[in-house]
Amino acid sequence: MSDWHVNASTAERYVDGTLAEPDCWSVERHVEGCAPCAGRVSRAVGAGPAGVLLGDVRASLLARVQGETLAPAQGRLPTRLWWAVGPALRGAWALALVVVAAGAVGLARGADFAGARSLLLALAPVIPVAGVAVSYGRHTDPLHEIAASTPRGGLRLLLMRTVAVLAVSLPVLAVAGLLLPGTSVTAPGPATWLLPGLALTLAALALGGYVGSRTAAALVGGGWLLAVALPCLGGSAPAQTLAERLGEQLSLYLDGQTAQTSWAAALVLCAAVVAVRRNVYDHWETM
Template sequence: MLVVLGAAGLAHGAGLAGARAVLLALAPVVPVAGVAVSHGRHADPMHEIVASTPSGGLRLLLIRTATVLVTGVPLLTGAEALLPADDGVPGAATWLLPGLALTLGSLALGSYVGCRAAAAALGTGWACAVLLPAAAAGPSGGPFLFDAVSGQLSSIVSGASAQSGWAVAASLCAGLLALRRHSFDRMEKA
C-alpha cells in the first residue's frame, strides 16, 4: 500500500513524470518482500507450534504467499494502470511474470538459506539489474534517470522473449520448490 500511495503521490501530487517507471521498478519485489515478512519466527510468535503441525512448513508458506499475492497483485496492477501514461514505460501487466518468478525464486532459494535471506538476495539482484545499468546510462537525477530506468525496464520485462524467459524462470523455480518441499518441514529454514 505504501508503494502504491507513494507512486500516486509522486504522479498526481508532485507531477513527477517518472512515477510509473518507479512503480514498475518496485512492483516485482513487493510480493517478494511480503513473503519474507509473512513466514518464520519473526512473523509468528507460535512458529514452533505451527511448524510442528501437518499444515506447517511449505503448505503454510504457500497459503501466506497466496494471501500476499491476492492482496498485492490487483492493487499494484490497478495503481499502475491508473498512473499517467509515460512514453517508453512498459504496460501495467508486464511486471506480473517477473514478480511471479522472483516470488517463486525466493521460495525456492528460501529452502536453502531461509525466506528472509532469499528475498533480500533476489530483491537486491532485481534492484541491481534495474538501477545499475540505468545509472550508468546517463546523467544522474531528474528525467534522465527515469528515462534510463524506463529503458532498462523495457529491456528486462517487455517483449515476447523477455516474458518467455520470465515464464521459464518461474517454471524452473516452481519445479525446484516442489523438489525441495521437505526442507520447509525443519524450522531452521523458516
Template sequence: MTHRDSHPWHVPDDQVTRYAEGTLPEPDAWSLEKHVEDCTRCASRVSAAVGGTAAGAVLAAVRAAVLEPAPAAAVAAKPVPGPAVRTPAPEAAVAARPATGAVGRRPVVSRTARLLWAAGPAVRGAWLPAVLGVAVAAAALSYGAGFPGARALLLAVAPVVPVAGVALSYGPHADPLHEVTAATPGGGLRLALIRTVAVLAVSLPLLTLTGLLLPASGAPAAAAWLLPGLALALASLALASFVGCRAAAGVTGGGWLCAVLTPVAVAPGDAAAPRLAEQLSRCLDGVAAQGAWAAAAVLSATLLAARRPAYDRPLRP
C-alpha cells in the same frame, strides 16, 4: 469413507512406534496428537500401539476403573439412552481435543481466526499500510510532483514488494512458535504457501491498479510485472529452504533491483527516467521476456516442490 478417514497424510509406522515407546521428540509428538484429532484411522493405530506397551496395561486399568458399574443405588436410576459413543482416540490426543459444535463442526469464529493467523502479516500488522504507502507515493510523484517516470519507478519496485511480504510472513522472526508450527501437518510449506498467496492477493491488484492510473511515459504495461513478481516470490521460497527467508529475499529482491537500477545510476539526471523505462522494457516487454519469466516461475516451483522436506524443519532466521 468418512471425512475423518479421508485425511491426505497419515502418521508413518515408525513414528507410531516411537510415540508409543515415549521416544518421539516433543514437536513430532505434538504434530501426531494434532493429526489424530481429525483422523480416526491414525487414532486407532496409535491407540493400538499404546495399548501394546507397559503403559497400555496401566491405561486399561484406569479405563476399567472409570467405566466399571456404579453402586447399586446409582444403577437404579437408569440414564436416558443417548447416541452411540465414538471410539476414543489416544488419551493424550483426547485431552487436547478442542471443543466443537453440536454437529461436530468447528465454530465459524474459530475458522476465521485460524485463517487470519495463517494469512500472517498480509492482513495484519504494518505490511498492508506499507503496500498502500508504495501506491500512494507513486501517485503523489506523478500527479503531485509531476515526475514523468512514476510508472517506471513503480514497475521497478513492484516485483520486490511480494518478495518482502513473503520474507516478513514466514520464519522464526514472524512466528514466536515457528519451531512448533513447522512440525505440524498444517505448518511447514503449506503455511508458507498460504501466506505467500495472501501477500500476492493484496499486492498484485493494488499495485497493478495504481500502475494503470499513472501515465505510461514509455514504460511497459501496468501488468507487465505480474509474472516477474510471481517468479521472484517462488524463487525466494525455494532459496529460503537453503538460507532462510530474509537472506533469500535479499538475494532475489536485491538482484532484481540491481538489474534494473544499475543502468539508471550511471545515466545523467535528466536521462534517468527514460533510461529506467528503456531498461524495464528489456526486462518486461515482449513474448520472449515474459516467456523467460514464466519459465523461471515453473523452475522455481519445481525446485520448491523438491525442497519441501526442508520446510518440515524450522528454517534459518
C-alpha cells in the same frame, strides 16, 4: 512384572493413599501398558471420594465444550483467517505496500512526475518477495514453531501465506499501475511486472530452502534492484534523463515476448525446485 497385575485390593489402597510408595510407583508404571488394570484403578478412583469431584469437573467441562460448539461460528472464521494469512498482512509490510502504490499515483497525478510508472514497475516485482519473507518464520511469527509442527505447517502453510500476500499485493499494484497517466517517458506496460513478480517470489521460496527466507529474499530482491538500478547510475543527469534510463532498462527486462517467456520459464523452474525439495520446508525456519 509381566505376570503381575493390579487386583481390586491394591487398587483401593492406591486410591485411599494407604499403599506403600514403592508399590504406588509399580502400579503407576504398570497401568501405562495394561488397559485392564488401568480400568480397574479408574473404577476404584470413581468409587472413592475423588469420584464426586471428578464427576463435577467432567460435567462442567462437557457443558463448556457443548456451549462453544453450539455458539455461532461467525467470530471464529475471521480469527482463523487472520492467523492463516500470516504476519505480513498484519504488520508494516501491508502499510508499505499501500505507501508504494499511493505514492506512485500521487507522484504521477499530484506532482506530475514522469518517472512514476518506471519507479512502480521497478519496485513492484520485489514487494511480494518482501511480503513472503516476513510472513513465515520464527523471526516474525511468535507461534511459528508450534504452527510448523502441525499437519498444516511446513510447505502447506508457507504456500497459504504466499497466496495471501500475492492476493493482496497483485491487485493493489495492478490498480495503481492502471491509475498512472501516460507520459512521454518510455516505460513498459502497467501489467508487464506481474509474471516477473511471480517468478521472483517463487525464486525466493526455492532459494530459501537452502539459505533461509530472509537471506533468500535479500538476495533475490537485492539482485533485481541492482540489475535495474546499476545501468542507470552513470554520471550526473537530471531527473528526467534518469527516468528515461530507468524506463528503457525496465523495457529490456519486461517488454516483449522473449522477456516474458524467459520469466515464465524461470517461474516453472523455481516451482519445480520447490516441489522436489518440499520436505525441506517441513523444518524450515525452525532452528
